[in-house]
Amino acid sequence: MNEERKQRYIEETSNKTVGAFFQKALPYEKKYGKDVSEFSIREITDFYKLMCSPSVGFLNNINCQLRQYAAWCQSQSMIADNQNHFIEIDYKILMSCVNLGLLKDKIITREKLLSLIPELYENPVDQFIPLAIFEGICGDKCRDLLSLRKIDADNGYCYINGNVKILMSEELQKYAKRSADEYVYYNSASTGKRKEFPLDKTDDHIIKKVITNGKQDGVVHYSTIQKKLRRMQDILGVSGFTVKALKESGRMHLVSKTMEQYGCGVEEAIAKNKSIEEIYGEIQSYKSFAYKYGIALQQ
Numbered sequence: 001m002n003e004e005r006k007q008r009y010i011e012e013t014s015n016k017t018v019g020a021f022f023q024k025a026l027p028y029e030k031k032y033g034k035d036v037s038e039f040s041i042r043e044i045t046d047f048y049k050l051m052c053s054p055s056v057g058f059l060n061n062i063n064c065q066l067r068q069y070a071a072w073c074q075s076q077s078m079i080a081d082n083q084n085h086f087i088e089i090d091y092k093i094l095m096s097c098v099n100l101g102l103l104k105d106k107i108i109t110r111e112k113l114l115s116l117i118p119e120l121y122e123n124p125v126d127q128f129i130p131l132a133i134f135e136g137i138c139g140d141k142c143r144d145l146l147s148l149r150k151i152d153a154d155n156g157y158c159y160i161n162g163n164v165k166i167l168m169s170e171e172l173q174k175y176a177k178r179s180a181d182e183y184v185y186y187n188s189a190s191t192g193k194r195k196e197f198p199l200d201k202t203d204d205h206i207i208k209k210v211i212t213n214g215k216q217d218g219v220v221h222y223s224t225i226q227k228k229l230r231r232m233q234d235i236l237g238v239s240g241f242t243v244k245a246l247k248e249s250g251r252m253h254l255v256s257k258t259m260e261q262y263g264c265g266v267e268e269a270i271a272k273n274k275s276i277e278e279i280y281g282e283i284q285s286y287k288s289f290a291y292k293y294g295i296a297l298q299q
Contacts, residue, residue, distance in 0.1 A: 001029040001036075009072050018065045024051065025066070036066060037073040041085050045097055054102035057292040059094045091291070107293075108240040108249045110134065114171060116236050122186040124178035125207055126232055129225060131172050133243055134250040136160065136279035141222040142243065148206045150180040164278045179206045187231075251280040252293055266290035 006022050009015070025036040028047045032039065039047065048059050067086035074084050113134055120126040129145070132138075137145050137160060144160040152158040153176035157167045168176060185197045199208040207220050225243065233241035240249065254276050258269035267286040270276050276283075283289050 001026065001034075005035070005073070005078065006069075009069055013068075013072065015065075015068070018069060021062050021065050024062070035073070035078075037070040037084075038079050038081075039085060041088055041093075044085060044089060045093060048094070048097035049099075051097075052099045052102060053097075054099050054106055055292055056091070056094050056098050057288055059097055060091075060291055063089050063094065105239050106245060106248075107252060108134075108238075108246065110250075110253050113246075113249075116238065117171075117175070119236060120232055124175055124182045125185070126228060128172070128175040128179045128206060129228060130232065130241060130246055131169075131175060133246040134253070135169060135172055136166055136247070136250055136254075137168075138243065138247055142225045145225070146205070146207055146220055146222075148176070150177075150204045150206065153177045153180045153206055160279065166279060176206050180204070183208070185210060247280060251276060254279070255293075266293070 006019075010019060022036070025047065028039075028043070028050070029036055032043050036047075044063075048062070051059070053059055063086055067084065067089075070079070070084040070086050073079050074082060113131060117127045117131060132145055132148075133142075137148065137158060139145060139147075139160055144158070148158055153168075153173060156173045157165055159165055183199045183201050185199055187195045187197060198211040200211055203209050205220070207225075209220055229241045229243065229246075233239065240246070254273065255266060255269050258264075258273040258276070259266065262269065262272055264272065267290050270283060270286050270289065
């Protein structure tokens with residue numbers, strides 16, 4: 001709707017990003033019979049709710065883009081009531097538009113993870129990997145995770161990112177030791193037949209190389225971790241078993257614990273507890289993080 005108007009806005013402002021949001025608004029423009037710049041507060045919130053977004057940050061980004069577009073239309077006398085209702089949309093209204101169900105599906109709590117791990121009883125390494133990532137033992141392309149050795153399991157701590165010391169939880173150390181002492185990997189095929197794959201007995205890593213046709217498969221790669229996590233997700237019938245999701249869930253667990261400890265909000269918790277960024281990586285904007293995950297952390 002009003003393609004020429006929108007194209008003119010994009011050309012005059014050099015804002016190509018907004019084009020994707022215009023496309024998202026198109027079905028609702030047709031429904032309401034008006035340009036998105038003329039939406040009322042009720043129509044804006046209906047639009048946002050029907051997008052079923054789990055991210056308040058995403059909705060905030062859309063609102064900022066459409067607010068600027070509506071302001072431009074207002075300056076060109078293109079809005080019938082000459083009102084830019086997008087400026088009336090605040091954080092509280094955006095939070096009410098978030099699909100909490102989808103947001104929670106993306107997050108796995110420590111309690112939930114610990115309740116699921118015993119179901120992966122066939123292989124100690126499968127029990128170890130998701131909890132290790134959750135606790136922050138990962139690194140770029142899982143480099144720190146893949147470098148862990150039996151001595152790290154015995155010591156109960158390791159170093160990530162070169163010099164950041166992480167103490168393993170009691171549960172993680174238990175699974176790490178079991179994995180370090182395991183030399184067979186079981187893989188149940190879709191047919192229901194269980195296959196056994198020997199692991200390299202000369203390998204003292206916690207995550208070991210598989211022996212196939214009498215030969216080592218070589219080094220264990222990041223893709224191996226991804227493949228294992230996909231298999232675990234299928235076995236458990238849950239979502240959230242990806243490196244990124246487990247890492248973010250672990251970060252949120254630490255943020256939540258810090259909020260409880262100090263009785264503070266998300267941004268203040270991140271500022272107070274330097275371990276959050278040392279372990280899980282830098283957060284470019286505390287405010288954006290709070291926007292993205294604040295609702296779930298306050299539940």
